[in-house]
């Protein structure tokens with residue numbers, strides 16, 4: 001429950017409206033430390049809006065968001081990132097200007113650790129250099145961890161779609177998050193890629209990083225989620241373990257049942 005140290009994230013009564021569209025209506029839920037929580041629901045249910053509200057990109061109209069019991073609703077995304085939250089996007093966002101390489105993209109995740117104060121930059125050049133080298137080593141290790149070893153000098157645009165998603169994930173991990181928000185990270189992956197992606201997510205959780213994942217691929221959700229929240233038309237429809245959710249009649253009708261016939265448009 002709210003205020004408990006067991007929860008890294010607590011979303012309380014969040015409302016978000018876009019010009020008359022009730023994207024989120026009084027949504028509350030918690031994410032337990034060390035868990036993988038899945039956020040599912042049909043297209044337009046409000047999943048991305050919820051991640052935007054949590055990460056500060058589009059703050060909620062009202063309601064509270066607590067990260068480690070600290071209210072973060074209304075803080076800037078940068079400030080929230082410094083408190084230990086990192087995210088990936090439904091549409092991969094990579095840097096390609098100035099021929100930025102794969103390694104450059106991961107290193108960009110380190111800027112909060114590298115950003116020198118003017119004082120540091122003037123008087124501790126040696127120390128900054130050492131920090132840069134450490135960051136580079138960490139970035140290379142992360143590329144290896146996500147399965148992109150050897151791709152460090154490539155341009156991100158030359159990577160397959162699946163690998164671009166892995167690169168974005170490596171960049172997120174570079175910030176050393178305590179909580180990672182992922183928006184449909186498995187979309188566009190082939191079956192083999194999905195299998196190794198499942199292993200990767202479990203390995204991230206085993207590092208002690210809590211994950212809130214928006215995902216349409218039910219195979220991924222059912223295999224990795226400790227618990228699930230279901231949104232429908234901006235409202236919480238259900239919350240529970242994968243077993244409970246797969247047996248919930250309302251969920252089956254609103255979402256899981258229709259999946260057989262629906263053809264999800266990949267974005």
Ligand SMILES: Nc1ncnc2c1ncn2[C@@H]1O[C@H](COP(=O)(O)OP(=O)(O)OP(=O)(O)O)[C@@H](O)[C@H]1O
Nearest residue numbers: 018021023041042043044045046047048049050090
């Ligand atoms: N920036 C925005 N401006 C206006 N309307 C928005 C904005 N973002 C989301 N919406 C609307 O809010 C509702 C919820 O959208 P959201 O993107 O959160 O859904 P979603 O569950 O992530 O869907 P999908 O599975 O298609 O990604 C939709 O009706 C959408 O059109």
Ligand SMILES: [Mg+2]
Nearest residue numbers: 047048049090
């Ligand atoms: Mg979305």
